[in-house]
Amino acid sequence: MAVLIEVQQLPLVSNPFTEIANRLNMDEKKILTICKDLLSKGFIRRFGLSLNHRKVGIIANLMVAAKVPKDQIDEAGSTVAAEKEVSHCYYRTGWYYNLFFMIHSVSKKDVVISAKEIVEKIGIGDYRFIFSTKEFKKTSFKVPHQSDKRGDY
């Protein structure tokens, strides 16, 4: 876990893993092996950069909530997930709508066109387009250091 916590943010130096190894007083090769292992086991989803998508011109962010009959959820979810513009797709409980997906693009017009095509493709007429109008917070999930105090744990 110590390795995972450290590699969440890599230093911008020629040998970032050497620096991490020094921080943890571990061998660099060992660090890289652990990283590969965490990646293959899915504890790390990917290595790379996290973008602030609003700052690269992707300003139209649409959440689509659709009501899909339960026996069609898997098929509809897979179809939606295969679409390039879709970043997230979940089956959720707790509300009237149960299939949620996010579409991002450079213009509101583009996302609406894509979204309409997608709901048509899965054959669902009962849906709602829920645009975001303001971003209050957007951060990456980060496994906290043990020393970080987060409330009562």
Next chain:
Amino acid sequence: MDKALMNLMQNYFPLSKNPYQDIAEKIGITGEEVISRLEKLCESGVIRKVGAIPSARKIGFASTLAAVSVPFGKTDEIAEIINKYQGVTHNYLREGNPNIWFTLTEPNQKILEQRLNEIESKINYKIIRLPAKKIFKIGVKFDIK
């Protein structure tokens, strides 16, 4: 060049001794240039970080999407209370009702529940819990043009 770098690096980061050098070779610039471009992109806030993206769920953390219906004039005030919680990773004002939508990630299901109850009592509005029962896709790869 920044665009090529960002498109490549959303899904590519070699686990090697000289990762920035390896990235540089793919797009035909020097390792130093990759680092200096990334520094600038971080400073301007275009990039939030370079590193591992952990899977909260796989590590055992529990998370949920949550939604609240708040009167229009109170949205900023309520969002501010919600944002104070470190486990809140996303929070948006959205069209329609409910209008405040946030995601909460906590170390386990029990703490997640406690936290939601705590937020609920603080804001004094009912929170709709929308836990994911199945993930069909998670992973944003933006095509920067």
